[in-house]
Every structure is written in C-alpha cells, then in structure tokens.
Amino acid sequence: MVNTQQREQSAGAGPSEEIERFDAIVIGAGVTGLYALYRLRQLGLTAKSFEEGSGVGGTWFWNRYPGCRFDSESYTYGYSFSDELLQEWDWKEHYSGQPENERYLNYVADKFDLRRDIRLNSRVMTAVFDEDANQWEVVMEDGHRARGQFLLTSVGILSAGYVPEFDGKETFQGVSCHTGRWPQDGVDLAGKRVGVIGTGASGVQLITEIAKEVSHLTVFQRTANFCAPLRNSPIDEDTQRDIKANYKEIFKKCMETPGSFMHEFDMRSAMSVSPEERLEKYESLWMESGFKKWLSNFYDVMLPGEANEDYAEFFRNKIRERVNDPLVAEMLVPKGHMFGSKRLPCESGYYEVYNQDNVLLVDVREAPIKRITPTGIKTKDADYDLDVIVFATGFDAVTGSLSRLDIRGEGGQTLKDKFANGPRTFMGVQSAGFPNLFTINQASVGNFVRAAEPLVDWITEAMKFVRDNNFQRISATPEAEEAWTQHVAEAGAKILRSQADSWYVGANIPGKARGLLTAPDTAPVMRAKRNEVAAKGYEGFQLR
Known part of the structure; x- marks a missing residue:
C-alpha cells in the first residue's frame, strides 16, 4: 500500500505557505484521535492530527474543573490495544480524576511516539472536499493548510460547550467560565461568592467540590436529576494485581453488554x-x-x-x-x-451540600433568570451578588462539534445545512455527499473507549480496503442513509433515552431539531451491523 506524506507550495500563495499532504487527516487529539493515529500508522498510512488545545487529551484536557472524574471504572476506560500499556499503567482510583486521566493520555502519546504526528494549537476552521482530486483540504485558524484522502472527525460527543444567550452576559464584572473550558491555571474560588448555573453531570461534580471552599454558593437549577452515589475509593496493591491479571475478562465482559460497561x-x-x-x-x-x-x-x-x-x-x-x-x-x-x-450523574456528597448554611438552591423554572448584571444574576424574584459565575450549562452534543466546523462536501453542500433537521448518516460513520469523511464522534455507543476502539478499527480497515483495491473514494449511498435515518427515528422513539428533553435528542439547544443523536442499538448490535456491511464488500457504500 502506497502512503503519502509530503509538502507542496500552495498555488498562488506566498513562499512560506505550504500545504502538508497525508493519507489521512484527523481532527482532534483526544481519546479517539490518539488511537486513530496509532491505528493508521499500524496500517502503513500517513496521518496528522490537528488539535485545537495546547495539549493532548480532548475531554480530559479541557474539562479540568474541580471534581471532574470518570463515572465508569478507570480500568474499563483505558485503551486495550497494548498489553504492555495495560501492565505498565497503575490506575490510582476506581474512578479516576481529571489530572490522572490527562496524565494517562499524555503517557500514551509519549509511549507510542504520537506527538510527532500532532499539531497542537491548531483549530480547524474549514474542511473542503476537492472532487477532482478526491482530497480533503483543511485550513487552520492560523492559515496552515493540509490535504488528505481521508478525514476523520475525532471531535468528541460532548465538546461543543453551550452557554444560553443570557441578556447582559458580557456586562458581568467578575470571573465567568464554562465547565468545559476551565482555565488551565484554575479559578480562585476560596472565600468567593459563586453562582453555578446547571445541575447536570458536570455541575454535580463541581458543586460538591467547590462547596468546601467558597464563602457562599448559589445553585441555579432548572431540572433536578437522579444523582447516584459514586462510592469511589483508592485501588490497593492487591486489587491492582487482580485487575492486571484479569484485563482480558474485564474487556470481554464489556464487549458483551449493551453499553460496553462491565x-x-x-x-x-x-x-x-x-x-x-x-x-x-x-x-x-x-x-x-x-x-x-x-x-x-x-x-x-x-x-x-x-x-x-x-x-x-x-x-x-x-x-x-x-x-x-x-x-x-x-x-x-x-x-x-x-x-x-437523562444522563445519570454520579456524586460524592452532592445532596449533603444543600445542608450547608452557605449554600442556596434557586429553582429557575419558578424564578427564571432574567439577565446577568455587572454584579451577578437577576431572576424574576431576586438579585444575587456574585464574584464568580460558572456555566455548567452543558453541550451542543454530537452534531454541535461538527456544525461548528465549516465542512463542505460534493457540490459545496455543508454538513451543518444537511444536519439542520437532524443528523443524516449511514450507521453514524458517513453522510452521503461527503466522500472519505468519517464522523467518528457520531457513531460511538456507550462506555466511550470500549466503543471507540472497535469503531476506529472498523473505519481504518475500511480506509485500507479503499487503498488496497485502488479506489479513490468511499461514500454512503443515499438509499443506505435514508434507511438508517428512518431506523434511528423509529427505533429511537421507543427507547428510554428519547423520552426526556435532554442532550440525547438535542432538546437542550434552542432551535435544534429534536431527534436521537446516536444509534438506538446496543454496542454489540452496532459492531455486528458494521461487520456485516464490511463482510459484504461495504454494502451501503459506493466505492469508486
């Protein structure tokens, strides 16, 4: 299999502007982006990851708010592709916190020498398909360009942060931030009057932790959630040995369950x-x-x-x-x-926080937020003076991170416009009219890494099939896309995840079309469907 990695001067550009060329371009260097790089190398393909952040880790780079941690067992979340890695890495807690998770992903990047194929501080602004050359060209915010036959969007399911359009938001004179973009240097909350808007998974973790140090905490809640005790604990030496001796069985069990959990x-x-x-x-x-x-x-x-x-x-x-x-x-x-x-948050003392004298719960269904003021938040009933406002207001899930990129396929159509009435894909991995584009973030199901690894394996094998058989492009057919979209609508309407106004169906974003954003099928069923498609010569895809 021939691979390509070269630079060429951009036509009409200045002498310093070059276009890098690769077999594949990966957007993102988080959990799936790192593994995609690893797999592409294993298959002999050249690849480059373009990462917006100043470090690798994706979710675990950006979400560094106090209390952020896994809610699935650490040893079920780590990569399974390397026995050596499994034996080298010691998880310190059953449900590992953000700092350790970020260290783990950096360790993986270093161990497998992935950094040489990652360009950090590189926010992708546009991705355009060249129909004549069968190439995707991506352009970064700083003007850097790259081309590749294949494009993989490893941009995360919950990465496009959402903050409601509160009037006066820009007038607040204190400190404000979204949980998904917590400053690397942290936020000084000790002795401060803090307001947290939102009580989803991030809000629950954050509130529990910062209530220990703030002078006063006001929680603005729209929807009460079912929050269950996490019951985290350190992993002792005997348990560590037991985990390492049983990884094969742990992963086997994960692969057999509907959500890839143990x-x-x-x-x-x-x-x-x-x-x-x-x-x-x-x-x-x-x-x-x-x-x-x-x-x-x-x-x-x-x-x-x-x-x-x-x-x-x-x-x-x-x-x-x-x-x-x-x-x-x-x-x-x-x-x-x-x-x-709805998403079920896990907590470690969340409800007891409301027994503290310095914590106030405000029901914003009864008393909606009217505006952000220079000194805090004004609801229908009262004014709240604050030094810090934290927006734990969630994400424009799954399609949001795709729509924020200007992705243009055949005929110049944009993915954002095509998804305006809900995602239209075949198995979540491709959308008709966007050849050689694999939307990894939209096709994952369940416990993230356990679902993402086989998904990346399938996608990279599909790419290898295209190259080995001298095809130039692979594209979902309109017929397969229509059948899959209908399946998601019909089967999705029957499952629990579609029964509430949540991010699962896009209901948390004003104006977003309502519909299940991921597959309605279990993880084993999705793997079986993808494998059947591949076994039939990638039935449902056009190869040419």
Whole structure:
C-alpha cells in the first residue's frame, strides 16, 4: 500500500505557505484521535492530527474543573490495544480524576511516539472536499493548510460547550467560565461568592467540590436529576494485581453488554418478584459503586413502565433522606422525567451540600433568570451578588462539534445545512455527499473507549480496503442513509433515552431539531451491523 506524506507550495500563495499532504487527516487529539493515529500508522498510512488545545487529551484536557472524574471504572476506560500499556499503567482510583486521566493520555502519546504526528494549537476552521482530486483540504485558524484522502472527525460527543444567550452576559464584572473550558491555571474560588448555573453531570461534580471552599454558593437549577452515589475509593496493591491479571475478562465482559460497561442486567422483571425481594435488591445495589445501581438492576428498570417508576420512587426517597430541609429536598427530587431518560450523574456528597448554611438552591423554572448584571444574576424574584459565575450549562452534543466546523462536501453542500433537521448518516460513520469523511464522534455507543476502539478499527480497515483495491473514494449511498435515518427515528422513539428533553435528542439547544443523536442499538448490535456491511464488500457504500 502506497502512503503519502509530503509538502507542496500552495498555488498562488506566498513562499512560506505550504500545504502538508497525508493519507489521512484527523481532527482532534483526544481519546479517539490518539488511537486513530496509532491505528493508521499500524496500517502503513500517513496521518496528522490537528488539535485545537495546547495539549493532548480532548475531554480530559479541557474539562479540568474541580471534581471532574470518570463515572465508569478507570480500568474499563483505558485503551486495550497494548498489553504492555495495560501492565505498565497503575490506575490510582476506581474512578479516576481529571489530572490522572490527562496524565494517562499524555503517557500514551509519549509511549507510542504520537506527538510527532500532532499539531497542537491548531483549530480547524474549514474542511473542503476537492472532487477532482478526491482530497480533503483543511485550513487552520492560523492559515496552515493540509490535504488528505481521508478525514476523520475525532471531535468528541460532548465538546461543543453551550452557554444560553443570557441578556447582559458580557456586562458581568467578575470571573465567568464554562465547565468545559476551565482555565488551565484554575479559578480562585476560596472565600468567593459563586453562582453555578446547571445541575447536570458536570455541575454535580463541581458543586460538591467547590462547596468546601467558597464563602457562599448559589445553585441555579432548572431540572433536578437522579444523582447516584459514586462510592469511589483508592485501588490497593492487591486489587491492582487482580485487575492486571484479569484485563482480558474485564474487556470481554464489556464487549458483551449493551453499553460496553462491565455490568450485566438481572434478566428478571422487577415486578416478577415480591416487593420485599425487590427492595432488598435495590438496597444492595445502592451500596455498590458507580453504574451498577442501574446496569446490574432488573432489566426493566431501564425500560419505560411500572418497574422504571418503582425504582425511581426508591431513588427519590433516597434523596429525601439525605437533605434536611423538606422543601429543599423536594426541589432536588426529579419528577418531570423517567429514571434513565437523562444522563445519570454520579456524586460524592452532592445532596449533603444543600445542608450547608452557605449554600442556596434557586429553582429557575419558578424564578427564571432574567439577565446577568455587572454584579451577578437577576431572576424574576431576586438579585444575587456574585464574584464568580460558572456555566455548567452543558453541550451542543454530537452534531454541535461538527456544525461548528465549516465542512463542505460534493457540490459545496455543508454538513451543518444537511444536519439542520437532524443528523443524516449511514450507521453514524458517513453522510452521503461527503466522500472519505468519517464522523467518528457520531457513531460511538456507550462506555466511550470500549466503543471507540472497535469503531476506529472498523473505519481504518475500511480506509485500507479503499487503498488496497485502488479506489479513490468511499461514500454512503443515499438509499443506505435514508434507511438508517428512518431506523434511528423509529427505533429511537421507543427507547428510554428519547423520552426526556435532554442532550440525547438535542432538546437542550434552542432551535435544534429534536431527534436521537446516536444509534438506538446496543454496542454489540452496532459492531455486528458494521461487520456485516464490511463482510459484504461495504454494502451501503459506493466505492469508486
């Protein structure tokens, strides 16, 4: 297989402006971007990653707010492609924090010499497909250009931060930031009056941690969530040895479960056992760590219906037990959506924060935020003086990071326009009219790394197939795209993730078309579908 890596002077450009050429261009140097570089090298293809940040790590580079950590087990999140790496790296906690996660990804970049193929501080502004040359050309914010036959968007599922258009936002005289763009030097919160807008996964982690040091904390909550105890702990030496001896079994189990986690559902219905036995199981699971509370529960707890509501009420009562003020407790009890229909945050003392005298909870459904003022936040009912405002207001999920790039395919059509009424792809990996573009971030399902590795393997093997068989391009057919889009709409309407107004369906972004943003299928089903397509000569794709 012939590979290409060269530089050429841009036609009509000054003598210093050159275009780099590669077989493949990767946007992003986070978890999937790093692995994509590794895999492309293994297959003999030249590649370059262009990363907006000043360091590698993606999510774990940008999200450095206090309290940020894994909510899936550390040893299920790390890469599986290298036995040597698995044995060398010691995870310090069962649910590792951001600093260690960033160190891990830097360790991987160094161990496999990936940095030589990464250009940092390189925000991609445009990506345009040259139909005559069958090449993608990307242009950075600083004017740097590169070309490649293939383009992989490893830009993350939750990376395009969203801040509502609050009136007066620019007038605030204190410090403000979004959790997803926390300053590398940190924010001095000690002794400050801090306001946090948002109580999703990031907000819950942040609030718990900063409540320990601020002089006063005001939490502006729109939607109460089901937040479960994480029950994190250090990994002792014996457990470390056990983990390293059993990685093969750990990963095998992850690959067999619907969400690529190491937990298996109890295949009995919650309603098929006595109330006493049901409660005993709920209580037992409640004392377990992480996602086991629902992913090892009765299977129908995660389906719309009676079992879901039964467990939801158990969960609500657990919240009520932990908050001293009954009125505040009821504000924190989720009632407007089914258990599991929104992202389930894990916490380490979140509800107890509201028992502190210096913490105030504001319900912005009852008293909406009217504007940001020079001195703080004004709601319908009151003014709140603040030194710091933190926007824990989430992300324009999945398609947001793609739409913020100016990606232009055949005939000059933009991906943003094509996705205006919801994503249109085949299996999430490609969109018709955008040849050789693989939207990695849109096709992943479940526990991120466990799902991303086989996805990157499939995509890079598809690229190798194109090269080995002397094709110039691979593109999803309109027919396959239409069938897949219909499948996502029909199957997606039946699953729990589509039942609430959440980022899963884009409902958190004003004006965004509502629809499931990822596949409705389980991770094993998605892998099987992709493998079947490949086995049939990439059925559903046009090769030429």
